[in-house]
Amino acid sequence: MLPQPPDLTGAFSDYSARELFWIVNNGLKYTGMPAWPGEGRTDEVWSVVAHLAKLKEGELDDEPRQVSILPVEDDVAGSGTLPLENCVRCHGDGTTGRVSALVPQLQNLSLPYLMRALQEYRAGTRSSGIMEPIAYEMTDAEIQRLTRYYAELPSVQSPSAASPALLERGREIAEQGIPEQDLPRCSSCHNGTDPQIPRLENQSARYLANQLNLWRETTYRDTHPYGSLMANIGKRMTQDDARAVSAWYASLPPVEGVPQ
Amino acid sequence: MNLLLRTSMIGATGILLGACSTSQSALAPTGEQAERINTLFWVMTIGGGLILLLVCILAGIAIFGGSDWRRRLAGENLIKWLGIAFPVVVLSVLLTYGFLVLRAGATSTQDGAENLRISVSGELWWWRVTYTDADGNRIETANEIHLPVGQPVTLELTTADVIHSFWAPNLAGKLDMIPGRTNELTVTAKVPGVTRGQCAEYCGGAHAFMSFHVVAQSPEDFTTWLAEEASPSSEPADAALTRGKDLFLGTGCGGCHAVRGTAATGSIGPDLTHVGSRRSLAAATLPNTAEAIADFIVNNQHIKPENKMPTYAMFSETQLRDLSAYLESLR
Numbered sequence: 001m002l003p004q005p006p007d008l009t010g011a012f013s014d015y016s017a018r019e020l021f022w023i024v025n026n027g028l029k030y031t032g033m034p035a036w037p038g039e040g041r042t043d044e045v046w047s048v049v050a051h052l053a054k055l056k057e058g059e060l061d062d063e064p065r066q067v068s069i070l071p072v073e074d075d076v077a078g079s080g081t082l083p084l085e086n087c088v089r090c091h092g093d094g095t096t097g098r099v100s101a102l103v104p105q106l107q108n109l110s111l112p113y114l115m116r117a118l119q120e121y122r123a124g125t126r127s128s129g130i131m132e133p134i135a136y137e138m139t140d141a142e143i144q145r146l147t148r149y150y151a152e153l154p155s156v157q158s159p160s161a162a163s164p165a166l167l168e169r170g171r172e173i174a175e176q177g178i179p180e181q182d183l184p185r186c187s188s189c190h191n192g193t194d195p196q197i198p199r200l201e202n203q204s205a206r207y208l209a210n211q212l213n214l215w216r217e218t219t220y221r222d223t224h225p226y227g228s229l230m231a232n233i234g235k236r237m238t239q240d241d242a243r244a245v246s247a248w249y250a251s252l253p254p255v256e257g258v259p260q
Numbered sequence: 261m262n263l264l265l266r267t268s269m270i271g272a273t274g275i276l277l278g279a280c281s282t283s284q285s286a287l288a289p290t291g292e293q294a295e296r297i298n299t300l301f302w303v304m305t306i307g308g309g310l311i312l313l314l315v316c317i318l319a320g321i322a323i324f325g326g327s328d329w330r331r332r333l334a335g336e337n338l339i340k341w342l343g344i345a346f347p348v349v350v351l352s353v354l355l356t357y358g359f360l361v362l363r364a365g366a367t368s369t370q371d372g373a374e375n376l377r378i379s380v381s382g383e384l385w386w387w388r389v390t391y392t393d394a395d396g397n398r399i400e401t402a403n404e405i406h407l408p409v410g411q412p413v414t415l416e417l418t419t420a421d422v423i424h425s426f427w428a429p430n431l432a433g434k435l436d437m438i439p440g441r442t443n444e445l446t447v448t449a450k451v452p453g454v455t456r457g458q459c460a461e462y463c464g465g466a467h468a469f470m471s472f473h474v475v476a477q478s479p480e481d482f483t484t485w486l487a488e489e490a491s492p493s494s495e496p497a498d499a500a501l502t503r504g505k506d507l508f509l510g511t512g513c514g515g516c517h518a519v520r521g522t523a524a525t526g527s528i529g530p531d532l533t534h535v536g537s538r539r540s541l542a543a544a545t546l547p548n549t550a551e552a553i554a555d556f557i558v559n560n561q562h563i564k565p566e567n568k569m570p571t572y573a574m575f576s577e578t579q580l581r582d583l584s585a586y587l588e589s590l591r
Contacts, residue, residue, distance in 0.1 A: 177515060183528075189511060191510070225571065228571065229571065233570060
């Protein structure tokens with residue numbers, strides 16, 4: 001590649017966090033450095049900056065990494081290993097559960113919802129600098145097989161810890177909404193009736209809070225019609241509301257028998 | 261279909277309004293308070309016209325009159341009588357008359373009895389109307405104010421957000437709705453019939469689409485209507501309506517809208533328990549038909565930009581038909 005990409009471990013010795021954010025987000029003109037592909041996903045860009053900070057500290061080598069077992073033969077025969085490897089790297093598989101709290105747990109999400117999410121990423125209508133390029137490479141058949149694989153995995157109870165006061169506030173928002181902020185209760189849509197609307201029980205709290213906060217960002221646009229509907233509602237939540245309601249949903253046990 | 265339908269609806273509404281132009285006019289009073297304003301308006305207009313005529317004549321004389329007339333006009337007496345005495349007398353009389361006509365400071369009650377009280381809250385961009393029946397039950401509806409003819413009714417005007425102004429010109433003058441305050445307006449409808457009112461204080465983008473209907477009816481009709489309004493919603497009569505109800509409850513409508521008698525208990529948007537029986541949709545913006553309901557579900561941000569309802573574009577044609585038919589059937 002020309003010019004030679006610089007060694008990333010030194011990124012923080014030359015730039016501050018804000019400058020690195022700008023570079024990763026916008027790219028550098030007339031160099032090989034591209035802009036971040038997911039428009040408005042500042043959260044993802046900050047994750048990259050945080051990773052660069054860790055690189056400088058040299059902590060990465062000590063971190064244990066889970067080795068995923070790819071169930072290629074049985075479950076997703078014929079779709080090739082690469083796409084599934086891409087999924088498992090972050091979302092885990094039947095044995096590991098999800099690898100990072102920043103990504104959604106795919107078990108327990110319905111098949112139609114997972115398919116729509118991938119199709120939207122592939123079409124570029126749903127924004128993510130990580131999911132868009134991955135989905136872009138996928139064929140219809142791969143999307144079908146992989147989503148079925150995840151939808152049929154047994155749900156894994158992921159650990160969550162939050163103070164009782166926060167959980168109580170979260171429960172109130174989920175079940176009653178905040179009428180003075182024009183915020184309807186979450187359960188009026190997220191109740192498992194429509195398979196296109198994801199269930200939130202046992203979902204990662206950090207992922208949920210991050211999504212809710214994204215909707216308040218002016219640069220982030222979500223997909224018509226489902227995402228844009230939620231974007232309208234998500235704007236009415238404060239950061240604290242988002243934290244509380246995410247903690248509440250994360251604390252709930254997974255619901256069996258998601259409508260497909 | 262939607263754009264065409266909407267354009268033709270707006271056109272049709274315009275023609276309708278043009279045809280019955282007295283339905284929203286302070287010059288065609290149907291209430292006691294508006295009648296007084298109307299009288300005061302004509303007295304002031306005619307009186308002011310006469311004075312203007314007099315001034316024009318005097319000015320004409322001063323310019324074109326003979327030297328004899330002009331000498332008389334230049335005298336001090338004219339200043340004394342027409343310049344000082346006349347305005348003092350006329351303005352004092354008019355002021356007293358104005359106070360008397362408007363009964364400033366007086367509250368109108370009937371034989372000392374407590375007036376019927378209706379609370380009207382201005383919201384972006386619709387009207388929340390709440391009746392309290394004899395047993396203290398609160399009955400909520402929207403964008404339509406029913407009044408018993410011949411009885412003074414006290415409207416408690418509040419706002420949920422910004423300053424609005426309640427104006428039903430056929431009934432009474434306008435009164436602002438101010439955050440943190442309850443303003444009271446007493447109206448007495450004299451003629452049965454339907455008139456129209458609207459927000460008279462610019463309150464944001466869709467301010468022009470914030471209207472309402474006033475339905476003045478005989479006290480018996482009013483009691484019957486209130487009893488119907490207080491009843492829970494009717495059960496869906498056939499399979500299509502049942503599917504519509506399931507959609508309403510399953511896809512989040514109940515998070516903001518209430519339909520009494522079902523699990524939908526939201527309080528953010530208008531109460532839809534008897535939405536099918538109202539005279540209009542979306543604060544007197546659309547005719548109340550199943551097509552218009554479907555149009556509003558999908559295109560509400562075009563019809564009423566920046567209103568709080570999100571666009572529900574995920575429904576299939578059949579689902580939309582079932583859902584709007586269900587809402588239309590709530591009478």
